[in-house]
Amino acid sequence: xxxxxxxxxxxxxxxxxxxxxxxxxxxxxxxxxxxxxxxxxxxxxxxxxxxxxxxxxxxxxxxxxxxxxxxxxxxxxxxxxxxxxxxxxxxxxxxxxxxxxxxxxxxxxxxxxxxxxxxxxxxxxxxxxxxxxxxxxxxxxxxxxxxxxxxxxxxxxxxxxxxxxxxxxxxxxxxxxxxxxxxxxx
Amino acid sequence: xxxxxxxxxxxxxxxxxxxxxxxxxxxxxxxxxxxxxxxxxxxxxxxxxxxxxxxxxxxxxxxxxxxxxxxxxxxxxxxxxxxxxxxxxxxxxxxxxxxxxxxxxxxxxxxxxxxxxxxxxxxxxxxxxxxxxxxxxxxxxxxxxxxxxxxxxxxxxxxxxxxxxxx
Numbered sequence: 001x002x003x004x005x006x007x008x009x010x011x012x013x014x015x016x017x018x019x020x021x022x023x024x025x026x027x028x029x030x031x032x033x034x035x036x037x038x039x040x041x042x043x044x045x046x047x048x049x050x051x052x053x054x055x056x057x058x059x060x061x062x063x064x065x066x067x068x069x070x071x072x073x074x075x076x077x078x079x080x081x082x083x084x085x086x087x088x089x090x091x092x093x094x095x096x097x098x099x100x101x102x103x104x105x106x107x108x109x110x111x112x113x114x115x116x117x118x119x120x121x122x123x124x125x126x127x128x129x130x131x132x133x134x135x136x137x138x139x140x141x142x143x144x145x146x147x148x149x150x151x152x153x154x155x156x157x158x159x160x161x162x163x164x165x166x167x168x169x170x171x172x173x174x175x176x177x178x179x180x181x182x183x184x185x186x
Numbered sequence: 187x188x189x190x191x192x193x194x195x196x197x198x199x200x201x202x203x204x205x206x207x208x209x210x211x212x213x214x215x216x217x218x219x220x221x222x223x224x225x226x227x228x229x230x231x232x233x234x235x236x237x238x239x240x241x242x243x244x245x246x247x248x249x250x251x252x253x254x255x256x257x258x259x260x261x262x263x264x265x266x267x268x269x270x271x272x273x274x275x276x277x278x279x280x281x282x283x284x285x286x287x288x289x290x291x292x293x294x295x296x297x298x299x300x301x302x303x304x305x306x307x308x309x310x311x312x313x314x315x316x317x318x319x320x321x322x323x324x325x326x327x328x329x330x331x332x333x334x335x336x337x338x339x340x341x342x343x344x345x346x347x348x349x350x351x352x353x
Contacts, residue, residue, distance in 0.1 A: 100281075183291035184255065184319075185283035186233055186326040186336075 007056040009038070009086040010066060016079030018049040029073045030055060033066065054086070096127065098152035100182045101161065107174025109135060109142035116168055117146065117176070124164060127151045144174075149181070189227040190220055190239040192285045197240075200286055201333040204242045207267050210309050214245065218265050218307055221247040228285060232256065232323045235330030238286055244268045246327040248320070255319035264314075269304035269328055271297075272313070280322055282336045292340035296325045 014026055023042060030037060030053075040053040057066070063085050074081040105117055114133060121128065130149035137143030152161060162178040169176040193200055207214055217236060225234040225247055232253050235246040249263040250256025276298030283291040300321045303313040316324055326336065 181281050183281040183283045184232075184253075184322075185230065185285060185291075186323060 005088075006059055007036075008059050008061050009054060009056045009088075009091050010063065011082075011084045011086055012051070012053045012055055012066070012070070013082040014051040014053075014070075014074060014079045015048055016074070016077065018044050018047055019077075022049050022077060022079065023051070025073050025077050026051060026070065026079075029070045033057065033069050035066075054091070096151040097154040098156060099158060099180050100129075101150050101152060101158050101178050102181045103148040103150060103161070103165075104177045105146040105148070105174055106143060107172065109137070109144040110172065113144055113172060113174065114146055116172065117148070117165070120164055120168060121148075121150060121161075124156070124161070125153045126156070126161060127153075188220060189223045192224065192228070192234070192238050193240055194285075195287050195335060195337075197286075199237050199240055199242060200330070200335065202237060202242050203333050204237055204244045204331040206244050207305075210267060210305070210307065214243075214267065215307060217241055217243065217245055218247065218267075221245065222263070222265070225249065231285065233327040234285075235327045237330050237333070244331045246331065248323050248327055250320045250323050253319065256323070259318050260320045261314050261316065264304075264324070265307050266302070266304035266324075267307065269302050269324070269331075271300050271302050271325070271328065273301040275299045278322075279341065280319075282322075282326060284326070284336050286330075287335060287337060290337070292336060293342045294326075294336050294339045295341050296322050296339075300324065302328075 014022070016022070027037070034057065036056045038054045038056055040051070042049065042051040044050075063083055067081070067083055070081055070083070103117075105113060107113075118128065128148055128150050132147045134145045135142055136145055152158070158178045158180045162176070165176045165178070220239060221234045221236065224239055225231045228234070230253065232250045233246060233248040236243045245267050246269065247263065247265050249260075251260045251262050274297035277295050278298045279293050279295050281291050282294045298321060299315065299317045301313060301315050302324055303311070306312050329335070329339070
């Protein structure tokens with residue numbers, strides 16, 4: 001671990017058709033640069049594999065150098081590449097004292113489910129920390145599932161959040177449940 | 187009575203199999219006191235196992251009575267020497283963290299009902315039926331006696347609610 005002031009951070013995103021070897025190819029490129037992978041999340045969405053990585057490198061280092069190394073790799077395996085330089089203020093983890101909740105929303109597929117739900121949450125300063133959606137069911141009866149992990153503002157209860165979503169639940173005719181999943185440290 | 191620092195992974199003791207206590211002497215009484223003092227010092231701590239304070243013996247303390255999840259259903263302060271789970275049933279998932287693995291949490295499946303047999307500090311053989319949050323806490327602490335961390339039992343990354351379909 002090197003001191004933060006001696007490192008530069010980038011957000012790297014890589015997306016493309018899934019197949020074995022993507023992570024190995026990308027991380028080989030990063031390894032060759034002497035790059036650290038800090039937080040990352042990689043998942044398969046439909047047939048696409050999507051990687052988001054926060055990486056750090058010892059200064060001096062340029063975004064151009066990172067792209068120069070990764071672009072040929074991405075081209076070879078048919079992936080798109082995005083790189084953004086992070087400001088030191090962006091790297092600090094946001095900690096909340098509020099409850100962590102899982103919000104599950106599911107019902108007949110219709111336009112606007114994600115927008116309508118997240119608009120209500122945003123209006124109450126509920127911070128989404130993770131979001132997953134999936135289209136399930138049959139072609140005749142498509143069902144939409146939206147799962148959100150959220151951090152509530154300090155002092156706001158899960159019941160209060162559930163209450164604010166009652167009207168929306170009726171209007172969209174979907175199920176909405178809120179439950180506390182705040183981790184317990186043993 | 188010292189409050190001892192909680193060892194953090196990668197301290198090698200946390201991955202060791204702990205030894206059975208063969209004789210309950212003054213050192214064991216001292217160890218239990220240290221575990222209690224350390225537990226009571228940790229913010230919201232509901233249990234500490236001996237290896238977490240650097241002792242590779244099968245001893246742990248659990249007390250969920252002050253925790254919001256456990257205050258309705260508990261056996262108060264449990265001081266357990268050579269604990270063994272003799273039966274387990276049910277299964278529930280809870281997001282766990284651990285003082286020995288800071289800044290990481292994960293979903294872990296554990297039995298909801300357990301019978302645990304142990305020796306008390308006054309050398310009595312004791313068995314209790316624990317359920318719910320207390321059962322989870324006991325299983326978490328007892329895992330430490332086998333060098334098992336919750337990281338070894340995480341069942342899902344993040345939500346893990348979706349089993350991926352093949353497209």
